[in-house]
Amino acid sequence: MKRKSEETNDPGTTGHVWDGIEELNNPLPRWWLWTFYLTIIWGIGYTIMYPAWPLITGATPGVLGYSSRAEVRADINAVNAANAAIDQRLVSAPLASISNDPELQRYATAGGGALYRTYCSQCHGAGAAGGPGYPNLLDDDWLWGGTLADIQATLAHGVRWEEDPDTRYSQMPAFAEILSAEEIGQVAEHVLAISGQEFDAAAEAAGKTVYADNCSGCHGDGGKGDQGQGAPNLTDVIWLYGGDREALTTSIAKPHFGIMPAWSQKLTPLQIRQLAVYVHQLGGGQ
Numbered sequence: 001m002k003r004k005s006e007e008t009n010d011p012g013t014t015g016h017v018w019d020g021i022e023e024l025n026n027p028l029p030r031w032w033l034w035t036f037y038l039t040i041i042w043g044i045g046y047t048i049m050y051p052a053w054p055l056i057t058g059a060t061p062g063v064l065g066y067s068s069r070a071e072v073r074a075d076i077n078a079v080n081a082a083n084a085a086i087d088q089r090l091v092s093a094p095l096a097s098i099s100n101d102p103e104l105q106r107y108a109t110a111g112g113g114a115l116y117r118t119y120c121s122q123c124h125g126a127g128a129a130g131g132p133g134y135p136n137l138l139d140d141d142w143l144w145g146g147t148l149a150d151i152q153a154t155l156a157h158g159v160r161w162e163e164d165p166d167t168r169y170s171q172m173p174a175f176a177e178i179l180s181a182e183e184i185g186q187v188a189e190h191v192l193a194i195s196g197q198e199f200d201a202a203a204e205a206a207g208k209t210v211y212a213d214n215c216s217g218c219h220g221d222g223g224k225g226d227q228g229q230g231a232p233n234l235t236d237v238i239w240l241y242g243g244d245r246e247a248l249t250t251s252i253a254k255p256h257f258g259i260m261p262a263w264s265q266k267l268t269p270l271q272i273r274q275l276a277v278y279v280h281q282l283g284g285g286q
């Protein structure tokens with residue numbers, strides 16, 4: 001090891017040599033050293049003031065008592081407080097008057113859209129167009145009614161949701177246990193006929209009678225459906241479970257018994273209102 005020489009200003013070496021390259025023993029720059037000491041002091045201060053050292057179930061809280069969770073909670077409380085007045089207006093306004101108040105309508109729609117994306121899009125689709133078994137909420141074809149009050153009731157109490165005594169309920173009988181396969185085939189031809197599709201005329205003539213005896217009580221004489229029972233319109237081209245011969249035969253032999261959750265168990269009346277307004281303005285509201 002070469003010692004530092006005062007006269008030549010030679011820093012000397014640390015004595016480490018790699019492949020003939022020697023490591024000089026320069027002193028650390030002063031600014032660097034001071035920054036280094038400051039970060040140590042700052043680090044100690046920080047671990048005293050703020051949550052820092054991990055413990056078994058949490059961390060040391062720090063003398064300032066800061067918590068990011070408390071900060072978020074305070075932000076949420078501030079937003080809720082700022083919205084309290086309009087929230088109150090929305091829950092207490094008569095349903096019919098909401099659309100006359102542009103501010104209220106806009107507020108409900110925005111909140112309803114966010115709720116829709118969280119709670120409804122899994123079944124009804126991101127764009128609310130539905131899919132097999134899940135109704136399209138954009139059109140004006142309603143199983144249970146498309147007024148704001150109808151939609152609000154469907155959302156609050158669900159469909160065939162047995163835990164809610166006020167749920168919308170109806171059950172199409174499983175005709176595989178009531179009619180012969182031939183009769184089911186015949187009535188399926190009748191449904192093809194009233195929905196404007198190709199059908200077998202001889203079977204359809206018999207199917208008309210099967211329909212009148214077994215189906216018209218729910219789906220109506222002309223097949224236009226009955227919203228009081230959630231019985232779909234069979235004459236339009238909008239199908240919940242498919243409209244070809246095979247899908248119709250399945251729907252008649254063994255109905256699907258669609259279930260929609262009752263949201264009043266999970267959401268507040270305010271949230272249900274926001275959702276009802278949102279769904280109503282999607283295009284099909286009546």
Ligand code: HEC
Pocket residue numbers: 116119120121122123124133134135137141142143144145151154155159230257258259260261263275279
């Ligand atoms: C688990 C799946 C599922 C979820 C989640 C769901 N729905 Fe439904 N929804 C259904 C089914 C199935 C039906 C059809 C019930 C029937 O056969 O009558 C339905 C029916 C409806 C209807 C009645 C449509 C009509 O034509 O009368 C509305 C309105 C509706 N849902 C809105 C919503 C909203 C808003 C949400 C979110 C809060 C939601 N749904 C969440 C499955 C679901």
Ligand code: HEC
Pocket residue numbers: 170171172173175187188191210211214215216217218219229230231232234238239240241242248251252255256257258
């Ligand atoms: C007690 C009332 C009731 C009776 C009786 C009834 N239905 Fe239904 N029907 C319904 C309901 C409610 C649905 C909704 C589907 C579901 O979720 O089960 C339905 C659904 C259907 C569907 C599916 C429609 C679609 O959009 O996919 C067809 C087809 C159908 N019924 C045909 C018939 C025929 C044919 C008969 C007579 C043989 C009949 N129904 C008798 C209540 C009834």
